[in-house]
Amino acid sequence: MAHAFALTYTYQDDSGDTATNAIHVPNNFSLAQLTEFGRSMADLIDNIVEGLIMSLDLTITADISGLTGNSAQPLGDVQECGTFQFVTVDNRNVEVNLPGISEGLVLAGSDDIFQAAGAVAPFIAAMENGIVVTGGTIAPCDVNEDDITDVVLARETFRSSGKRR
Amino acid sequence: MPLAVTTRYDYIDEKGDTSFSKIRVPNGFSIAQYLEFAVAMAQLIATMVLTRITSVSITFSISLSGLTLKTVVGAVADIAQKGYFSFQTTTNGFFKRFRIPTFDEDKINAGTDDVNTLDADVAAFVTAMESGIAVTGGTVQPCDERQHNIQSLTDAREVFRRHR
Numbered sequence: 145m146a147h148a149f150a151l152t153y154t155y156q157d158d159s160g161d162t163a164t165n166a167i168h169v170p171n172n173f174s175l176a177q178l179t180e181f182g183r184s185m186a187d188l189i190d191n192i193v194e195g196l197i198m199s200l201d202l203t204i205t206a207d208i209s210g211l212t213g214n215s216a217q218p219l220g221d222v223q224e225c226g227t228f229q230f231v232t233v234d235n236r237n238v239e240v241n242l243p244g245i246s247e248g249l250v251l252a253g254s255d256d257i258f259q260a261a262g263a264v265a266p267f268i269a270a271m272e273n274g275i276v277v278t279g280g281t282i283a284p285c286d287v288n289e290d291d292i293t294d295v296v297l298a299r300e301t302f303r304s305s306g307k308r309r
Numbered sequence: 310m311p312l313a314v315t316t317r318y319d320y321i322d323e324k325g326d327t328s329f330s331k332i333r334v335p336n337g338f339s340i341a342q343y344l345e346f347a348v349a350m351a352q353l354i355a356t357m358v359l360t361r362i363t364s365v366s367i368t369f370s371i372s373l374s375g376l377t378l379k380t381v382v383g384a385v386a387d388i389a390q391k392g393y394f395s396f397q398t399t400t401n402g403f404f405k406r407f408r409i410p411t412f413d414e415d416k417i418n419a420g421t422d423d424v425n426t427l428d429a430d431v432a433a434f435v436t437a438m439e440s441g442i443a444v445t446g447g448t449v450q451p452c453d454e455r456q457h458n459i460q461s462l463t464d465a466r467e468v469f470r471r472h473r
Contacts, residue, residue: 148456151371155388155410161472163388163410168452173444175340175369181449182371184442186378191430192392194383195411200373204340206347206365211355220359222320222328243320243328244360263356270353271332277345282334289313289335305326 146171147205151182155195162198171204178202220244226257227301230271232290240271241301250300257298268295311336312370316347320360327363330354336369343367386411389472392424395464396438398457405453408468417467424465435462 148168156162167185169178182200190197208214226245230238251258259268271292274283284292313333321327332350334343344367351365392412396405418425426435438459441450451459 146456148452148454156382157386157388157411158382158384159387161388163391165407165409167407167438168405168454168456169449170452170456170458173447173449177444177447177449179369179371180444181442183373183376184444185437186373187376188430188434188437189409190376190378192413192416192428192434193409193411194386194413195388196380196382196386197373197378200371202369202371204344204367204369206344206351206367208348208351208362208365210348211352211362214351214355214362216321216323216361217359218323220322220361221324222322222326222360225328226357238333240332241330242354242358243330244322244358246357246359249357267353267357270350275346275349277338277342277349280338280342282338282342282346284332285313285335287313287333289311289333291335303328 146207149178149202149204151178151185152201152203153186153189153197154199154201155193156198157195175202219247223303223305225301225303226298228257228268228271228298229296230292231294231296232286233293234290236286236288236290237296238284238286238292245300247300255299255301257300259295259298264298268298271295311372314343315368316343316350317366317368318351318354318362319364319366320358321363322360328360383411383413385414389470390414391468391470392416393464393466393468394424394435394438394462396459397461397463398453399460400457403453403455403457404463405451405459408470412467414467422466422468424467426462426465431465435465438462
């Protein structure tokens with residue numbers, strides 16, 4: 145069953161504390177229609193709260209049941225990341241961390257990820273040039289929508305597990 | 310300028326530890342196109358990691374500019390004070406419940422915890438939840454997580470939660 149989409153409203157009170165709630169909506173409307181709904185609902189909610197509505201996000205969930213090779217394997221650790229640093233057209237850095245990077249993609253004797261590997265090169269190409277979708281190409285960018293142009297580095301990094309041992 | 314759209318990939322490893330990563334993409338595409346991109350990107354990532362991708366989501370930041378929302382927070386506003394609403398959906402046994410933070414104390418019936426559902430502002434909100442809001446080309450009707458349409462209000466009261 146496809147999940148409903150969620151409109152998440154963030155509120156702030158007079159202490160500066162924030163909280164959220166979500167209203168779910170069906171998944172058969174366009175982005176423009178859901179935007180219209182979300183904004184109208186914000187107006188209605190604003191009339192019954194004392195706090196400020198600070199932001200509104202629409203979150204949709206993709207069906208990933210068709211992915212292949214998508215399984216947690218014995219040597220996988222989310223703390224072991226593949227860190228990819230890209231640069232945008234405006235020379236801003238964009239970092240993407242992939243938790244559980246395969247050790248087999250790291251060059252022997254170094255922390256560098258083998259960028260020419262068959263599994264890595266398509267990812268870098270997709271980040272740099274985008275992915276062709278029906279009716280267009282979607283190319284990754286930074287938060288300001290500046291297009292990613294090149295990979296700067298790709299290396300294995302480790303994150304704290306967050307558990308004290 | 311609108312913020313970029315965020316695609317998020319959640320992972321779990323064999324020990325049960327979880328993490329996520331985000332890749333941002335421009336505005337201007339349809340939901341179907343974003344879903345196509347996110348699934349394709351997830352497939353590329355799945356071939357590189359030894360973890361399982363548990364979910365892929367896409368978040369759009371919706372502009373609130375142009376609305377006549379209040380700009381000054383109420384002096385008694387507190388996120389721990391919430392309006393709790395419970396709605397029956399069109400499918401028996403499935404309810405949609407949620408809490409609205411900083412709920413206006415003036416909308417509570419005196420001497421009770423009950424939300425005054427006859428208040429014009431509350432009634433307008435409840436009607437929108439039950440019957441939807443007309444948008445260009447249709448009516449968007451709120452639902453629960455499983456897409457059962459919300460049908461009728463069953464409970465509305467003031468509740469308090471801890472600050473986190």
